[in-house]
Amino acid sequence: xxxxxxRSATDATPPSYQKGIAMIVPPxxxxxxxxxxxLALLLAACGAAAPASPPAAEGDADTPVALRMTVWTGSxxxxxxxxxxxxxxxxxxxNVSVQFDTIxxxxxxxxxxxxLAGGNPPDAGWILETTAPAFIDAGVLADIGGTLKGDxxxxxxxxxxxxxGLWTRSEAVxxxxxxxSPFVLFYNQDMFEAAxxxxxxxxxxxxxxxxxxxxxxxRTIAAENPGVYGFETVxxxxxxxxxxxxxxxxxxxxxxxxxxxxxxxxxxxxAVAAVQxxxxxxxxxxxxxxxxxxxxxxxxxxxxxxxxxxxxxxxxDATFAWDIAPLPAGPAGQPAVVGQAALGVxxxxxxxxxxxxxxxxxxxxxxxxxxxxxxxxxRSSVLATDAMATANPAINPQSLNGAIVTGIEQGVVLPSHSxxxxxxxxxxxxxxxxxxxxxxxxAVLGGVCAAIDPLLQP
Amino acid sequence: xxxxxxxxxAGRDEAVAGYLLVAPQLAGFLAFVLGPLLAVFWFSxxxxxxxxxxxxxxxxxxxxxxxxxxxxxxxxxxxxxxxxGGLVPLNxxxxxxLALLLARPLFGVxFFRTLFFAPVVTSAVAWAIVWRFMLQGExxxxxxxxxxxxxxxxxxxxxxxxxMAAVIVTRVLKGVGLNMLIFLAALKDLPQDYLDAAxxxxxxxxxxFRHITLPLLAPTTLMVLVITVxxxxxxxDHIMLMTEGGPANATLVLVYxxxxxxxxxxxxxxxxxxxxxxxxxxxALTLLQWSLRRRFVYNEQ
Numbered sequence: 115x116x117x118x119x120x121r122s123a124t125d126a127t128p129p130s131y132q133k134g135i136a137m138i139v140p141p142x143x144x145x146x147x148x149x150x151x152x153l154a155l156l157l158a159a160c161g162a163a164a165p166a167s168p169p170a171a172e173g174d175a176d177t178p179v180a181l182r183m184t185v186w187t188g189s190x191x192x193x194x195x196x197x198x199x200x201x202x203x204x205x206x207x208x209n210v211s212v213q214f215d216t217i218x219x220x221x222x223x224x225x226x227x228x229x230l231a232g233g234n235p236p237d238a239g240w241i242l243e244t245t246a247p248a249f250i251d252a253g254v255l256a257d258i259g260g261t262l263k264g265d266x267x268x269x270x271x272x273x274x275x276x277x278x279g280l281w282t283r284s285e286a287v288x289x290x291x292x293x294x295s296p297f298v299l300f301y302n303q304d305m306f307e308a309a310x311x312x313x314x315x316x317x318x319x320x321x322x323x324x325x326x327x328x329x330x331x332x333r334t335i336a337a338e339n340p341g342v343y344g345f346e347t348v349x350x351x352x353x354x355x356x357x358x359x360x361x362x363x364x365x366x367x368x369x370x371x372x373x374x375x376x377x378x379x380x381x382x383x384x385a386v387a388a389v390q391x392x393x394x395x396x397x398x399x400x401x402x403x404x405x406x407x408x409x410x411x412x413x414x415x416x417x418x419x420x421x422x423x424x425x426x427x428x429x430x431d432a433t434f435a436w437d438i439a440p441l442p443a444g445p446a447g448q449p450a451v452v453g454q455a456a457l458g459v460x461x462x463x464x465x466x467x468x469x470x471x472x473x474x475x476x477x478x479x480x481x482x483x484x485x486x487x488x489x490x491x492x493r494s495s496v497l498a499t500d501a502m503a504t505a506n507p508a509i510n511p512q513s514l515n516g517a518i519v520t521g522i523e524q525g526v527v528l529p530s531h532s533x534x535x536x537x538x539x540x541x542x543x544x545x546x547x548x549x550x551x552x553x554x555x556x557a558v559l560g561g562v563c564a565a566i567d568p569l570l571q572p
Numbered sequence: 573x574x575x576x577x578x579x580x581x582a583g584r585d586e587a588v589a590g591y592l593l594v595a596p597q598l599a600g601f602l603a604f605v606l607g608p609l610l611a612v613f614w615f616s617x618x619x620x621x622x623x624x625x626x627x628x629x630x631x632x633x634x635x636x637x638x639x640x641x642x643x644x645x646x647x648x649x650x651x652x653x654x655x656x657g658g659l660v661p662l663n664x665x666x667x668x669x670l671a672l673l674l675a676r677p678l679f680g681v682x683f684f685r686t687l688f689f690a691p692v693v694t695s696a697v698a699w700a701i702v703w704r705f706m707l708q709g710e711x712x713x714x715x716x717x718x719x720x721x722x723x724x725x726x727x728x729x730x731x732x733x734x735x736m737a738a739v740i741v742t743r744v745l746k747g748v749g750l751n752m753l754i755f756l757a758a759l760k761d762l763p764q765d766y767l768d769a770a771x772x773x774x775x776x777x778x779x780x781f782r783h784i785t786l787p788l789l790a791p792t793t794l795m796v797l798v799i800t801v802x803x804x805x806x807x808x809d810h811i812m813l814m815t816e817g818g819p820a821n822a823t824l825v826l827v828y829x830x831x832x833x834x835x836x837x838x839x840x841x842x843x844x845x846x847x848x849x850x851x852x853x854x855x856a857l858t859l860l861q862w863s864l865r866r867r868f869v870y871n872e873q
Contacts, residue, residue, distance in 0.1 A: 224835045231622045231840075252623035354816070405730045406708050536837055546819035549730055 179468045181212045183457075184226055184239035186219040191427040192488055199484065203475050210468060220355045223535065230254060235462035237469035241289050243454035244358075246280050247532035250288045256459040259287035261470040268478055269495070277492035280530055281456050289456030290477040293489035295422040296452045296521025297348065297363055299328075299442070303435040305342070305417040309335050314418075314439035315513060325364055325391055325442045328418070332401035335417040343409040344401035346416035349425075353405040357545050358528055358538075363420070363451045364388040367444025372529050376570050378563035386556045388444065389548070397551040405549045422453060423518055424488040426508050438509060440517045452525030455489075490522050497522060533569050540565040612851075615844035622838040634845035645846075647821055648829045651736070655825050656804040658740040663800050664793070666744060667751030672781075674752070675759045685756070689749035696746065700813035703742045704729060732822035735815050739823055743810050747803065751796050758792035759785075798861050805854055826850050 187193065193214060200212035215236060217225045223245050229235060241249060249255050259282075263270045273290065281289040299314055306313045311331050317323040332344025347353070352360030362372050368391075370384035379385065395402040403409035403416060411419035412428040420441065429436060440448065457476060459469045475481065482491045486505040491497065502519050503511040531537055544562040547553060591598075616635070619628040638645055674685050691699060706713040709727030718725040728738040762785065770780045786793075808827040811817060817824035817832060824832065830850065834843035 227622050227838060228835060248623065252621065253625075254623055404709055404727070406704075406727060407710055408708075539832070539836055543818065543821045546730075546732075546821075549727075549819065 237463035241458040255288040257286040258470040289458040298517040333399040336401040346419040348420040369446030381559040450521040450525035620841040671755030692749040
């Protein structure tokens, strides 16, 4: 190969000499040599590229570190906020840059898992509450307790203990919830007024805000506005990835639960009554956006939807008046349901230590207050002040206080399970059977329980 | 001897040049096709999760579970059978019918050939997504058109039986153009003498088709059948984009089930075992079709 390299180098010399070579060496051999040289160069290039990034030396502040964090938001407002925090971090750590990678919510866990297993692991990422136990059990998440507790100004004890429950195993800390966000009702105030209806907040004040009142309002508005639905499930994904977040709030208001103590309780009479109410909204009243249909609340195509504080960013250019209210009550009271998301560091990532430090920075008191405009915090100090009630100026403080702050204080996450990905898949195939006009709700929910009970048992 | 030596050298050099020319392709094949293929066989003997680095060799346990305990696998096999059983006859019959119609030099025939071939070159993703919108329960184009005729269409992709029918029909419309083109080319190549002889003998068009055209098309038909059957077993993108295997697993077919086990359930070992079964099934079907060739294909040399 050496020899060939030298020969080929002479190819740049005057044409007469080149012609001489061509006369001596048969064309096939010449071609073979050229190709060998090309191959050698290619291999050399690959070889040089492979060991390009030796592990950064401990405490070396000059080595550039490019962190990558996966998120499921694509909202410009959210990303601007996140990038602002990364910029601020850079001021103290000029060698560290952070890139936020958006993976859509529906495919988040499976695409993230492919990246982790496929040799392209991110350094850190948003972790969904439902996948937390599976990730922790499989050793995917790094224990960042040392970084958090070692820094006095971080004030680890300030993180509310119930909110941390899902993310800690004795002393180890596998994530910091940056969002402990209650599900609330977003409603189109103009539509309620046009229909001459009391708004959800007025009903709430009168103690008459129930799921039946919601169904009544949805029916009235849908009947009066052709092409508009009365009610849309959370992100219109209530028949697929958000099936639990669609049904469990109603089920809890009726006194039921998804599962408890390793046994499915979705087929209890309370749960059946709750799901029947929603089924009737879809097929009897035809007031809820049916499966497979579009009905975007945020563009005025539905009068109500379930959402979280982060969805306020979608209403920036809304052409209608809107407000938020707590989810309605049922026969068993008005329980709040929260959805949690945490920041976690991946063991497999290239820079776990730097990533842990950045996660600590992102969830310190100052940045938690910043994130609070979209992501309700788990820090007692931020919740205790009025900071939360004025966190997002787009919402009137009274509504924010009534729906969000109360929700954070009282809200409970969905039941968790280390086999949740499998439970979810098995249940969804059964839940699908609900969505026809003549479905027998009790029988379908019995089928859900039959499918997931074997997976729930410890 | 003295003459042959330089010739042998030249021949070897040519061979080296040849191998070097195919080297990039070969390296790609080894790294991205053969390697993963062998890995699938290896993984199928292990219990391994996509989440965890722990790997346990389990021998043939995955296959035992597959055939003995996995009720969902039986559903999946049945679904694949229904899908192939619906798609293959529909696709081949429609392709042959269209080819027979469009083989005549009629006015506007080029327009119709282009029309039926256009879906083949359309992106599969765009095709599936547009159809998903057209098949919506209330606002979908299909049901809007049906309602003009006073028919209340079902929520196509959300009701188990209809969902399977919908994915089959939309898949046929996507792929039928290619088979039509193959039949068209074969029809143009038919020896005119046989057809003329049949006409002289007083055969009616059906007799000509049944006893002349169809037997002469047999090699083409066999080839079309093989690629359509294999294609129907390999369907994935279409299912992923239109139904995600739902509703209630009604369109959960083999390849999608491999994806489901590997990337939604994270059971990589089990998914590999499934892939091996799929491989064996496809291979068996292809061999069967080739062995049937003798019986149905008369004029092949």
